[in-house]
Amino acid sequence: xxxxxxxxxxxxxxxxxxxxxxxxxxxxxxxxxxxxxxxxxxxxxxxxxxxxxxxxxxxxxxxxxxxxxxxxxxxxxxxxxxxxxxxxxxxxxxxxxxxxxxxxxxxxxxxxxxxxxxxxxxxxxxxxxxxxxxxxxxxxxxxxxxxxxxxxxxxxxxxxxxxxxxxxxxxxxxxxxxxxxxxxxxxxxxxxxxxxxxxxxxxxxxxxxxxxxxxxxxxxxxxxxxxxxxxxxxxxxxxxxxxxxxxxxxxxxxxxxxxxxxxxxxxxxxxxxxxxxxxxxxxxxxxxxxxxxxxxxxxxxxxxxxxxxxxxxxxxxxxxxxxxxxxxxxxxxxxxxxxxxxxxxxxxxxxxxxxxxxxxxxxxxxxxxxxxxxxxxxxxxxxxxxxxxxxxxxxxxxxxxxxxxxxxxxxxxxxxxxxxxxxxxxxxxxxxxxxxxxxxxxxxxxxxxxxxxxxxxxxxxxxxxxxxxxxxxxxxxxxxxxxxxxxxxxxxxxxxxxxxxxxxxxxxxxxxxxxxxxxxxxxxxxxxxxxxxxxxxxxxxxxxxxxxxxxxxxxxxxxxxxxxxxxxxxxxxxxxxxxxxxxxxxxxxxxxxxxxxxxxxxxxxxxxxxxxxxxxxxxxxxxxxxxxxxxxxxxxxxxxxxxxxxxxxxxxxxxxxxxxxxxxxxxxxxxxxxxxxxxxxxxxxxxxxxxxxxxxxxxxxxxxxxxxxxxxxxxxxxxxxxxxxxxxxxxxxxxxxxxxxxxxxxxxxxxxxxxxxxxxxxxxxxxxxxxxxxxxxxxxxxxxxxx
Numbered sequence: 159x160x161x162x163x164x165x166x167x168x169x170x171x172x173x174x175x176x177x178x179x180x181x182x183x184x185x186x187x188x189x190x191x192x193x194x195x196x197x198x199x200x201x202x203x204x205x206x207x208x209x210x211x212x213x214x215x216x217x218x219x220x221x222x223x224x225x226x227x228x229x230x231x232x233x234x235x236x237x238x239x240x241x242x243x244x245x246x247x248x249x250x251x252x253x254x255x256x257x258x259x260x261x262x263x264x265x266x267x268x269x270x271x272x273x274x275x276x277x278x279x280x281x282x283x284x285x286x287x288x289x290x291x292x293x294x295x296x297x298x299x300x301x302x303x304x305x306x307x308x309x310x311x312x313x314x315x316x317x318x319x320x321x322x323x324x325x326x327x328x329x330x331x332x333x334x335x336x337x338x339x340x341x342x343x344x345x346x347x348x349x350x351x352x353x354x355x356x357x358x359x360x361x362x363x364x365x366x367x368x369x370x371x372x373x374x375x376x377x378x379x380x381x382x383x384x385x386x387x388x389x390x391x392x393x394x395x396x397x398x399x400x401x402x403x404x405x406x407x408x409x410x411x412x413x414x415x416x417x418x419x420x421x422x423x424x425x426x427x428x429x430x431x432x433x434x435x436x437x438x439x440x441x442x443x444x445x446x447x448x449x450x451x452x453x454x455x456x457x458x459x460x461x462x463x464x465x466x467x468x469x470x471x472x473x474x475x476x477x478x479x480x481x482x483x484x485x486x487x488x489x490x491x492x493x494x495x496x497x498x499x500x501x502x503x504x505x506x507x508x509x510x511x512x513x514x515x516x517x518x519x520x521x522x523x524x525x526x527x528x529x530x531x532x533x534x535x536x537x538x539x540x541x542x543x544x545x546x547x548x549x550x551x552x553x554x555x556x557x558x559x560x561x562x563x564x565x566x567x568x569x570x571x572x573x574x575x576x577x578x579x580x581x582x583x584x585x586x587x588x589x590x591x592x593x594x595x596x597x598x599x600x601x602x603x604x605x606x607x608x609x610x611x612x613x614x615x616x617x618x619x620x621x622x623x624x625x626x627x628x629x630x631x632x633x634x635x636x637x638x639x640x641x642x643x644x645x646x647x648x649x650x651x652x653x654x655x656x657x658x659x660x661x662x663x664x665x666x667x668x669x670x671x672x673x674x675x676x677x678x679x680x681x682x683x684x685x686x687x688x689x690x691x692x693x694x695x696x697x698x699x700x701x702x703x704x705x706x707x708x709x710x711x712x713x714x715x716x717x718x719x720x721x722x723x724x725x726x727x728x729x730x731x732x733x734x735x736x737x738x739x740x741x742x743x744x745x746x747x748x749x750x751x752x753x754x755x756x757x758x759x760x761x762x763x764x765x766x767x768x769x770x771x772x773x774x775x776x777x778x779x780x781x782x783x784x785x786x787x788x789x790x791x792x793x794x795x796x797x798x799x800x801x802x803x804x805x806x807x808x809x810x811x812x813x814x815x816x817x818x819x820x821x822x823x824x825x826x827x828x829x830x831x832x833x834x835x836x837x838x839x840x841x842x843x844x845x846x847x848x849x850x851x852x853x854x855x856x857x858x859x860x861x862x863x864x865x866x867x868x869x870x871x872x873x874x875x876x877x878x879x880x881x882x883x884x885x886x887x888x889x890x891x892x893x894x895x896x897x898x899x900x901x902x903x904x905x906x907x908x909x910x911x912x913x914x915x916x917x918x919x920x921x922x923x924x925x926x927x928x929x930x931x932x933x934x935x936x937x938x939x940x941x942x943x944x945x
Contacts (some may be wrong), residue, residue, distance in 0.1 A: 193311045194906055195240040198937050201309075205232055205301040206943040212237065213928060214937045218900040218908030221455040221464075221928035227291075228298045230458040231472045233941055235302025238452055239326070242469035242902040243306060244315040245448055246334060247323045248846070249470055253277040253333040253340065255529065260321055262532045270539050270555040271412060273527040274548055275340065276567060281332040283570040292575045296328035299472040313903055318847060334470030335574045339566050339599050346550050346562040347411040349496040351787050352678060353630045354408035354780070362390035365628070367775070367784065368679040371666045372794045374801065375714065377686040379614065379660060380650055381669025389798055392775065392806030407559070409779055410552040419681055419790065420487035421708070421869060422602065423661035423689055427610025431698040434887050435606035435656075438704045439476060439485025442871045443879040447845040447857060448902035448909075450879050451475075453894065455928055456581070463581040464926055465894070466880060469902075473578045476882070477894075480926060481584050482607045483884035489600035489616055490664045491676040495563040495623045495640065497546040497633030509557065511544050512634040522549065546633055561633060563640070565619045571597040586613050586654040593617040594646045602662040607654070608887035614660035615651040616667065620644045620676060627678040644674050661689050663869075682794050684715045684867045701891050704883045709919045710869040715793055716760050717748035722800050723763060723821050726814040733818045736825045739832065750865045752836030759832050761839065761865060762824035768792045770816050770823075771799070775807060790866045836861040841874055843898065857898060857910035861917055883921060893923040 197214070208225040210233045215221070220237050224230035238246065251257045255272035257265035288296065303326035316322060356364040366389045376383040424437040443450045451466035456474060465477010476485060500512040502519055510519045523543035530536050542549035547563040576596040583589040586607050593603055593615055600618025623639040625631060631639045650667045652660050664681030692707055693699065720743050727734045734740065739759055746756035772781035772792065785792055799807045800817075808816060832838070839862020845855035864870035864877070871877050882894040897916040901908040915922070 194903060195306070195309075195311065196939070198939050200940045200942060202944050203232065203236055203302070203305050203941040204944040205298070205305070206941060208943065210941040212939040212941065215928060217453075217912060217922065218906075219453045219455070219924070219928075220900075222457065224456075224458045227458050227461060228294055230456050230461060231295045231298040232302040232305075234454065234456060234467070234472055235299035235304075235326075236306050236941070237302075237454065238467070238469050239303040239306025241900060241906075242448060242452060243303070243323060244313045245446075245902050246303070246326075246330075246470040249337055250330040250333045253336050254281070255527070258529055258531045258534075258537075260319060260532060263534050266529065266531060266537060267412070267553060267555070269529050270537075270551060272340075273529065273539055274541055274551050275564075276541065276548060277333060277336055277340075278329075280567060280570055281329040281336060284332050284572045285329050287570065288572055289575065292572060292578060293328070295472040295578055296331050296574075299331055300326045300328045314905075315847060318852070331471045332572065332574065334468060335572070336566070338468065339573055341599075346494050346496050346560065346564075347408075348787050349494065349627050349630060349678075350404070350411055350550070350558075350560055351408045351783055352628065353496070353498075354405040355776070355784065356629055357404045358780070359393060359776075360390070361629070362387070363392055366390060366798070367795050368628075368788070368791070369794045369798070370675075370677070370679055371683050372715075372798065374797070375683045375687040377665060377683045377690045378669035379652070379662060379667045381671060384666075384668070384670040384672070389795070389802050389804040389807070391804055405780065407552070409783055410554075410556075411550070411558070412553045419664045419685070419866075419871060421661075421663045421685060421689065421871070422485040422487050422604045423659070423693060423704075423707075424485075424604040424606045424612035424614070425693065425699045425704075426612045426656040426658045428656045429659060429699055431700045432885065432888065432891075433610060434608070434885050435610045435612050436699055436701060436704055436892075437483045437485055437604060437606040437612065437884045437886070438708060438882065439487075439604070440708055440871075440878040440881045441476070441487070442876055444876045445841055445843055445860070445879075445897065447843050447855070447898070449896060449898040451896060453880075453896060453900060453924065455924075455926060457926070461582055462926055464924055464928075465882075466896075471574055473574065474581050475577050477924075478884050478886065478889065478926075479581055479583065480608075481886070482586060482589055482605055483886050484580060484589065484603055484605045485882070486601040486603050487662050487664055488681075489602055489618060489620075489676075490680050491600045491616075491618075491620050492623075492625075492627035492678065493565040493598055493600065493618070493620060494627065495546075495621060495625065496550075496627075496630040497544070497561045497563065497636070497639075498630040499544055499546070499549075499559050499561050499633040501559050509542060511561075513545060514633065514635050514637045515545075544633065545637075560630065563621075565598055565621060569597065569619060573597060573599070586611055590615055590654075602664075602667065604660050604662070605654075606884065606886050610656045610887075611654040612656075612658050612660055613652055613654040614658075614662070615646075616649040617646070620649070620674075622674070626675045644676070648673065659693050661686060661693065663689060679791060682715070682790055682867065684713070685869050685871070688712065688714065688869055701883055701885055704892075705881075705919075705921050707869060708878070708881050708883070709864075711750045711864045712748050712869075713750060713760075713865060713867040714748060715797060715867050716764055716865070717746070718797060719764055719767065719793070719800075720746060720748075720760050722797075722813075723767075723817040726817040727821070729814060730818060735818075735822045739825050739828070740821075742832065750835055750839065750863065750868050750870075752834060752839075752861050752863050754835045755832040757835035757862075757865075758838040759824055759828050761835070762827040763820055764793065766823035766827070767816060767820035768796055770820055771796045774809065774816065793867070834862075836863070838862060839865060839872065839874075841872060841877065845904075855904045857904075858913055860897065860913070863917075881921065882924075889925045890923050893921045895921050 455464035598618030663685035665683040665686040
């Protein structure tokens with residue numbers, strides 16, 4: 159999941175003038191001046207009300223025990239500030255639009271986009287409206303981070319980049335929380351691109367290219383599969399004629415990386431061997447260095463929770479407490495309405511728009527933002543808005559005719575507060591009531607309790623605008639497309655039950671007869687179909703079976719594509735390419751395991767076929783933009799077109815020519831001897847400073863195992879960010895594993911120590927009680943108030 163940390167690296171390349179100083183600082187920092195923070199003994203932490211104990215397990219995961227909620231959150235802020243301060247600083251700068259202050263003009267485009275979104279103003283508005291319990295957590299956490307900054311030592315990245323972090327504010331934690339909101343929001347740029355395809359090729363073609371599901375694999379949690387309209391004949395294939403202004407604007411917008419995915423499922427106690435409920439969750443986010451999550455346990459009066467936090471924010475986001483466990487996957491639903499405004503200028507040259515209510519030209523709202531740029535002049539950016547929302551800017555910061563109405567801006571409520579309350583929920587009913595007030599980004603929540611029950615609910619504010627992100631609304635005619643939010647009780651859900659099996663994998667979760675569309679396109683259903691099939695096929699479920707399912711590396715859709723290509727070879731033997739490679743593919747069983755050479759060919763075949771399909775249908779420029787936007791969704795229309803063979807989608811009518819060409823391209827890409835997938839599909843892990851050639855902080859490589867369509871998701875950019883299996887009531891029988899290490903400090907023994915066990919697929923317990931006191935006495939840390 160995180161586009162945020164991807165983008166932060168973009169500005170590093172502009173620091174050429176500082177490279178010599180930075181390299182000198184690097185070596186000094188690494189060799190002599192990079193001490194580690196105090197991890198044991200007695201340490202004074204100003205602001206505490208009483209002593210707080212911190213014990214760590216063998217993985218360096220801290221177990222915090224405090225006498226009050228204030229103290230437990232202050233201690234959390236201190237520990238995360240010790241371990242992840244540079245990551246946290248980059249994150250708050252990213253959302254607040256302040257990366258260029260550190261990384262120079264190369265980060266200016268990212269800053270303009272986020273000043274346009276208004277992250278800093280939104281964080282302030284949320285803090286101003288926060289209830290006292292959330293303010294307590296935010297304020298205490300900020301105290302802890304500031305104590306870590308003041309006490310030091312600072313992480314070496316600050317020496318390398320020659321700056322000192324500013325004091326941490328409570329609003330900065332909200333900025334860090336908003337990073338996930340931005341990452342998981344249905345992007346306005348994606349709606350604009352679909353609008354351009356709609357104008358160019360027609361609404362039915364746009365719907366086929368942004369499918370709500372693949373009907374051959376549809377796996378709704380609720381009800382029977384709903385019918386899907388057949389792919390339509392295609393007009394003007396390859397030329398995208400008629401796109402006009404909408405096409406030109408869409409191609410100028412920053413490319414919005416496709417949303418990452420996640421898996422989750424839960425099985426009621428009546429369906430498990432132990433008679434207790436089981437829950438599994440593996441969110442799929444960007445492989446960042448350090449990793450996205452920070453694992454810890456928090457205990458204070460009324461709070462006993464363990465799991466992972468997002469560094470920079472208080473509380474446990476995903477995990478369990480003494481009675482319930484919970485997991486989440488992105489709902490992939492629409493939370494943005496895009497308006498196409500009629501724009502003009504007044505006599506002074508200031509921008510105006512046609513107000514749909516008064517039918518008069520009125521001035522746009524304006525807010526001037528000054529963006530500091532390291533080693534350059536400050537840039538003044540004017541954020542424009544209409545009655546509908548903020549004006550979307552293109553990649554150069556130029557305003558477009560589009561305005562975005564966004565749930566987070568229109569109804570600024572904290573995404574953190576529900577998780578702070580969920581950490582303390584005692585029953586599934588209480589947890590579901592908390593989720594009723596969860597603002598978003600909309601998530602599929604699965605829950606399990608120590609009574610053997612499981613439940614599911616889609617939660618978050620989803621505007622009922624009637625378009626669901628399929629097109630832009632005419633802003634000159636529509637005052638407000640929103641007809642309120644979809645009621646919580648009307649969102650897809652499964653009530654607490656001992657017999658239920660619930661699952662989601664970003665797919666369409668509802669079946670025939672459901673009232674609301676919710677989105678233009680859910681994620682592909684392939685992982686959900688596999689999860690459903692294996693859960694229902696294995697009899698009584700166990701923890702070990704859940705673990706194995708999380709590591710499943712079978713890809714049904716790519717096996718289907720390989721078989722289509724081999725069938726095309728049999729129909730056209732004279733056009734056949736490398737016979738040895740084709741024999742490899744004929745023996746392939748759809749597994750992306752590390753030893754498979756056929757998996758490498760299958761991957762290259764899919765990539766080539768998707769690329770050739772996109773160019774054939776949309777032309778080079780729009781085709782590449784669609785591929786960038788669609789991500790894993792791109793395979794769905796390709797497979798459907800090969801099955802249904804609608805007129806106009808293939809030059810030869812049946813797709814054989816495209817498949818044969820893609821097979822030749824795959825053979826060329828794989829080389830004379832295709833490498834095993836363990837190396838070809840490997841994910842290199844790079845610290846952001848690798849952009850300056852500083853690779854000593856790079857922790858290593860995750861060997862290839864799984865791909866974008868297997869339950870065990872792994873791609874060159876993102877994959878499983880943790881794997882957790884919980885058995886409520888027997889917490890020591892499940893556990894959690896993470897891909898890298900707890901610390902963000904390269905010299906820490908816990909910087910990369912989990913990489914080997916992650917690669918092996920091992921799962922380690924993560925319980926409320928934590929390590930035995932005797933075993934962890936040498937690493938115990940006692941935080942005490944100032945006298």
